[in-house]
Each structure stands twice: as structure tokens, then as C-alpha cells.
Amino acid sequence: MTPSPPVGRIVVGGRSGSPRQETVLPGLALCALAVATSSAVHRGVPSVSVLMIAIVLGVVLTNVVRLPAMVQPGLAFSAKRLLRLGIVLLGLQLLLGDVLGLGAGMLGVVVVIVAGGIGSTLLVGRLLGIGATQRLLIACGFSICGAAAVAAVDGVVDADEEEVVTAVALVVLFGTLMIPLVPLAAAGLDLSEHVGGLWAGGAIHEVAQVVAAGGAMGGTALTVAVVVKLARVLMLAPVLAVVSWQHRRQPAGGPEGRRPPLVPLFVVGFLAMVVVRSSGIVPEAVLDVAGVVQVALLSAAMFALGCGVRLSSLRRVGPRPLLLALTSTIVVAGVSLGGVLLVS
Template identity: 60%
Template structure:
């Protein structure tokens, strides 16, 4: 029987790789340009994250300019694969010693924020007779870490594209509204900068939005707000793992027809980065490069997600997702405020 030469074996693989590159290159290039623009604009607007700029840019572009079909595959790849890769590099920002320094009572409060926010939002969504998949995405996005949590959960559950883009749009809208609201409410309640910063980190959806709110509060608020937020982000790993096990136990597959792994690869990568950043004294240049890569990947991904947000589709989904977003925001902020006050009084 004739045998195939290495060259014969390699050609189909090379052709498939070339076809995939041609298929995805236009959309990926568009997302890369959008990420570069967003990061550049962010440098001239202190306190405004490139991630927020990117997703707003994506929303604006897709609703003003009809994008050609040729860019669709690359945009989809960016909004899914690049987002998960960005989550991996996000792990380098987490230093376990900083999180542990919050103390056991505050760490317990953070667990209550995430668990209470998720279960409370799911309960409210059921009472409102909303689709379970849509409710779960909103619950995790608002309780953990915004669009990154939506992407992580979407990868291990049965969620359609409309539910994903709706959850991301709500995260952007309500998280951005929280940037001035939390500092103002904290001032009216007589909270000092540190407590107000803790409240911002415990209640606002995206880390970029937390940074913006911490800057508005001033004093030592920014540092403590980011640490509290990073502690919430760390809980993304166990939440996704639990949802993945639940999905496997029910014997259902993800939208691509595959059963989700017990722990998704990107979550393993995220945890590895947390361990590396917490164990080794990495040079500043390495940390800076990791932060740049993470920002670039997430900005490209946010632009891709923004391109999926059609204003007419948001109008079509009705008022219930917006009402749930309001209720979930109030719930998460309320749990965070109550917990922080209890820890402070104790």
C-alpha cells in the first residue's frame, strides 16, 4: 500500500490554515484597528478605559455603517476567542497577597456579593418569566466582572447570540451609570474614600468602570476599589467550573455541539497566570507587557461584542431585561453596602 509523504500530509493542513486566515483576517484586522484607536484615545482621556471606548465604537459603527459580510467571521472570532485569551492575561493583575490583605470578613462579604447577586438575579428573572440563559448571563455579568463574565459563562452554557449581546450592552449601560452614582451616594452617606472605594469595587460591573469611579472618589479609594474588584474577578473561575459541571451533568451540549470541559482551558490559563503573578517577582517590563497584551485583546474583543449590539434588536428584546438590570444593580450594590458597613462597624 503506498504511503503518503510528509509533504502530502502537510498540504491539506496548510491549505486549511491559509483558508482560515483568509476567512478571519479582514474582521480581525478591523478589530485590531479599533483596539489601537481605542487605546490611543484612552491615553488622551484619563479615567476613560479603552475597553469602554472600544465597545461604544463597535456599537456606533455597526448601527451607522453597514459592515460587509467579509468581516463577520473575524469579528466573531475576536468577540469569543480573543476575549477568553484576554481573560487569561487578566490573571496577571491578581496578586493573592493583596486580596488576602482585605481580611476574612471582607472576603466573606465579596463571596456574598457574588453568590447573592447571582442567585437573587436568577430568582428575579424567574419571577419576570425571562429566558433562563439570558437571566444567567445578566446575573454573572452584573455580579462578577461584566463582559468577561458573560463570555466565560456563555462558553459553558446554552446561550444564543442575542442574549450575549444584550447582557454585554446592559453591562456597559448600567456599569457606566454607576461611575458617578457610587461616589455621589457614598458622599451623601458620609463614607470616607476607603469605604467608598470598597463599595465601588464591590458593586460596579467592569474593572475599567471601577477604576473610573475610584478616580472620581479620590484619596486612597482607587487602590482598595481595584483590589476588591479583583477579588470578585477571582470568583469567575469557580463559578464557571460549577456551571460547566452542571451543564455536563444534565447531558446537554454547548451551542457548538460539544460538551463543555469540567474546567475550561481559558479558566485554567487564568488561574495559572494568577499563581505566576502571585508567586514570582516578575520584572516590571513583563507585567507592563502583560497588561498591554490584555488591554489590546480585550479592546479588540469589546469592539467585536459592540458590533453585535444592534439598537433595533435592543428595542425588540423588550423592557424586562432592562428592569432586571436595574434590579440586579440595586441588589449587588445593596449587598456590598450592607456587608462593608457590617465589616466597618465590627
């Protein structure tokens, strides 16, 4: 049996019996530097989230300089392993009581937003001739929780790197545009602060983008927007279970004939953290530390994903994913607004 590589190293190639190993440490160090830089920028510009800064930093860096090969294993480790650990800790942000406090009507709207957004995006993507994996990544990213959902789905279906970075780039682009547009539209429609917050939480892709838009509308809007968004985040677990089940049914059964678990382990961890947080047994000091660690892990993962976004590759992708992203944004925002007005 082939021995496991030592901690801090991964096997990346080489002849049988003499594998070539490369350490993940240079890439992890680069990610740590990026997280520190993103945090510093965030302190100067609090309205922009650390995660968004990290993504943009990765995109800019990889398109301005040629990153050395030695950092690639660490970037890959961050984009996969650290991302999953960050998603597990994301569960500590969720209190089931807060989510249930939205009421049956609004919870039903959240389910319709996610199901309708995914279903319509998959349908339109098929009509546009976009590949199944690419349209699934876009559908889940735009309907659930942005780049984290894209990366989580990639952990189940093992998509091509170009498909993942395209979906992440589109989430950043359209989610950022929604930050000023939703508050302006809410004001134009004369929505109350409460209703505007519900709409922002249901319509905007990333948690951080929801915070920015909700904060622009006021304290009440911010509070309800975050709760609605976290209810959408909670939908990540059942959606990934369905995606994994569908993937298991494929004849190939995943890479090298292996079938993914019906419920990925990091999804189980995410749900376990939700239960632990909702039990009230975790001290606030521990939650504060976990929150900092979660942001750091997801920021490192977002930076690593951003380092895979090469503008030349995006130009080769063509306009169809852009059109699908626009359609998905309109559908999610429209379903959210209609549902919010109906239950309010």
C-alpha cells in the first residue's frame, strides 16, 4: 500500500515508487498574507467584506504577475480543504430560532427562491447550450450563498477549474452590482425598511453583499436581511444532498469510479454546528473566536479561487455564462420581491 504523504505535503506526480512531492506551505503562506491584507483593507473600508476583497485580490494578483508553481499546491489545498472547514464553521452563525422566527410564510418564500432560482437557471442554461456542471455551479451560487456555494458544489461534482472560477467571477460581479441596486429599487418602490431588508436577504448572492445592502437601508433592514440570507444558507445542506445523490446515479460514479457520499462530510459538520449553536451551550467568547477563524478560512479559500480567475480564460468562455448569470439574478430577485410582498 502506498504510504500517505507527510503532513504539509501532497503528492503531485512522479514515477511509481519515487513520487515527487511538493509542500503546501508556500501557498498557505501566500493565502495567510492575502487574508491579513484583506482584513487591513476591510478595516479601512468597512462597507466592503473581507471575503470580497480577498477574491478581488486573488484575481488582480494572478492577472498582474505570474505566480510561481510552488504556491499552486497550497492554493489548491485552500480552495478545497480550507473552504470546507470554513463552511462547517459557518454553521455557528445560524440560530434555528432566528430562522424559524421569520414565520412559515417567509420560510416558504426562501424555499421557493432557492428551488425556483436553481430550476430556472438550469433550464435557461440548457437552452443556452451551457454545460451541465457550469450551469449547476451558477445556479447554486446565485440561488444559495454565492462563491461558498459554488465551491461547495464543486466539492461534490469535481468541476473543471475554469467552470468554478467563471461561476465565482460572475457571483462577485453581479452580487456587487446588487449592493446599490436593491436599496435604490426598494426606495423607488416605496418599500418599508423591514420589507426592503427581507427582499435584500432573498435576492442578493453573498452574505457579505447582503450585509452591505441591508446596512445601506438601515438597522432594521440589516437585521432581517441577514436572517433571511442565513435561511438561504441553511438550504445548502439539502441541495448538496440532492446534487450528491444525482451524481451517485451517474454510471461513472465520479472520478476513478468512486461515488461521492450521499451527504458530504462537511455538510454534516455544517448541520452539526447549527445544532450546537442553537443549543446555547457555546460561550460567546468561543463563538467570537470561531467567527474570526471562519472568516479567515473562507477568505483564504476565496483568495485561492480568485487566483484561478484569469481574464483571458473568461474572454474565451464567451457571453453565454454572462447571460445566464444575468437571467439568474433577475429571476432570484423577482421571485424574492414577489414572495416578500405576498407574505408581508
